[in-house]
Amino acid sequence: MQKLVEKNIGETIKYIGAELWELLNKYYFVLIGLFFLHRALHLVPYLSISLTSKIYMFMLVLICFTAYSDIRQDIKLIPFLLLCSVFFLFIFYINEHGYEFWGKMLRWQISKSVIVNLNPIFSKIPFNDGSFARIYKSETLTWFFRMVYNNGFVLPVLFAIYRSALIKDFKKMLQYTLSAHILQIFLITPFYLTFHLQEVWYVLGQPDGLARHLGPQAAAGITLNCFPSMHTSICFAMFLLALRERNRIFKFVFGFFCLSVIYSTLYLEIHWVLDVIAGMILAYVTVKLSDFILDKSKILLEKPLNAFYYKKSKPIYVKNYYLYTMKN
Structure with missing residues (x-):
């Protein structure tokens, strides 16, 4: 009985891991895009950061969020x-x-x-x-x-x-x-x-x-x-x-x-x-x-x-x- 329970738990963990990996493999570009978006918004208030740097950071955001159709x-x-x-x-x-x-x-x-x-x-x-x-x-x-x-x-x-x-x-x-x-x-x-x-x-x-x-x-x-x-x-x-x-x-x-x-x-x-x-x-x-x-x-x-x-x-x-x- 114990072995059966352990087997079921192992299969469940394996299944959840596989699903999470599939989800990550499908939507990884969203996470990367959110990271760059966070960095871009973080730079906006700082006057010491050039406008050029801010624009190019938002360009990286655009690159991430427009990637799905070409993956x-x-x-x-x-x-x-x-x-x-x-x-x-x-x-x-x-x-x-x-x-x-x-x-x-x-x-x-x-x-x-x-x-x-x-x-x-x-x-x-x-x-x-x-x-x-x-x-x-x-x-x-x-x-x-x-x-x-x-x-x-x-x-x-x-x-x-x-x-x-x-x-x-x-x-x-x-x-x-x-x-x-x-x-x-x-x-x-x-x-x-x-x-x-x-x-x-x-x-x-x-x-x-x-x-x-x-x-x-x-x-x-x-x-x-x-x-x-x-x-x-x-x-x-x-x-x-x-x-x-x-x-x-x-x-x-x-x-x-x-x-x-x-x-x-x-x-x-x-x-x-x-x-x-x-x-x-x-x-x-x-x-x-x-x-x-x-x-x-x-x-x-x-x-x-x-x-x-x-x-x-x-x-x-x-x-x-x-x-x-x-x-x-």
């Missing part, structure tokens, strides 16, 4: 977490050493003679200075566009990667990363090493739209490498990939952020119109190239993925036909 149910959790661990170690390494590599490239470029100087050419093309983007200017708009531009080189990619991790989609994590800095840095470097083009305000002798208070020597170096606009290429690539997401709210808000970064390059007199157009073309090419790489990789890795990463399918028989469904 993958066909992958195994442990292999996914292992892949994520390796992936984020790689991201941290790039974040730590990427700017050092970029700095070496810039120093090498400055030490060499300019092959093609585009400054006089671009400055003479009608409407190429993007003056139409500055027909209406205000302090609020200037603050907003400075904020999105200053955070538009890395943050859109990180937001996309974090959301992809939240929905347990490792392929999207790779695609956002490949379509951003990983592939673009190799595609864009030949242009930067070949063409000499500086920011609009510097070439036209206007005040710096970002109000960086640069000295003459610093301004000459920092304003290099405009063609193509990498702010544009990064954000437009993220925009193109975000259009593939299911959740409309995320697509609208994230898409608005990405397009705002692109527009800010014209409003702040950073990039020329042709820089932006070239950046958009580069983004499209990079997204298609990442599609090609991932499609070919999937073919090569199909067997190990099916064995270790994806959940096994089970057939459901309906009369003389059968369908495969995932074991969720």
Whole structure:
């Protein structure tokens, strides 16, 4: 009798544990979203915390609460977490050493003679200075566009990667990363090493739209490498990939952020119109190239993925036909 009672208690505990795990596995994004919401609301009263930080904390809340429709149910959790661990170690390494590599490239470029100087050419093309983007200017708009531009080189990619991790989609994590800095840095470097083009305000002798208070020597170096606009290429690539997401709210808000970064390059007199157009073309090419790489990789890795990463399918028989469904 005692063994029967112990068995029933054990089965009950096991059943409750399984149900709680299933509930957590289904609604974990809500708990994460509530955590970020609590942090965001906690920051609101503090005047010492910048408005930018508060806005981006609420962006994390949005990412969590718009994840449900895109969550993958066909992958195994442990292999996914292992892949994520390796992936984020790689991201941290790039974040730590990427700017050092970029700095070496810039120093090498400055030490060499300019092959093609585009400054006089671009400055003479009608409407190429993007003056139409500055027909209406205000302090609020200037603050907003400075904020999105200053955070538009890395943050859109990180937001996309974090959301992809939240929905347990490792392929999207790779695609956002490949379509951003990983592939673009190799595609864009030949242009930067070949063409000499500086920011609009510097070439036209206007005040710096970002109000960086640069000295003459610093301004000459920092304003290099405009063609193509990498702010544009990064954000437009993220925009193109975000259009593939299911959740409309995320697509609208994230898409608005990405397009705002692109527009800010014209409003702040950073990039020329042709820089932006070239950046958009580069983004499209990079997204298609990442599609090609991932499609070919999937073919090569199909067997190990099916064995270790994806959940096994089970057939459901309906009369003389059968369908495969995932074991969720």
